[in-house]
Amino acid sequence: MSQKELCKIAKKDYLDSNLNDYRVLVQNPRYLCKKCGRAANAKELLCKSKKLYKKKPSKK
Ligand SMILES: [Zn+2]
Structure with missing residues (x-):
């Protein structure tokens, strides 16, 4: 199964019929698309992905 x-x-027609699937893909997002502003939990799901969070917050 290829992930698009x-x-x-x-798009609206996709979301209308696949809202439950979509909800899984975007919950707890770890990546942000720099081009579209979308968020997702896998970088493969975005065209210009960028990590939302740095590796570890540094303690001070
Ligand atoms: Zn994008």
């Missing part, structure tokens, strides 16, 4: 980028597939 949310940036391309997430």
Whole structure:
């Protein structure tokens, strides 16, 4: 099963019929698309992915 980028597939008709699937893909997002502003939990789902969080917050 090939995973398509949310940036391309997430349109109204897709969301209407696949809302439950989509909800899983975007919960606890770890990546942000720099181009579209979408968030997802896998970088493969975004066209210009960037990590939302740095590796570890540094304690001070
Ligand atoms: Zn994108």
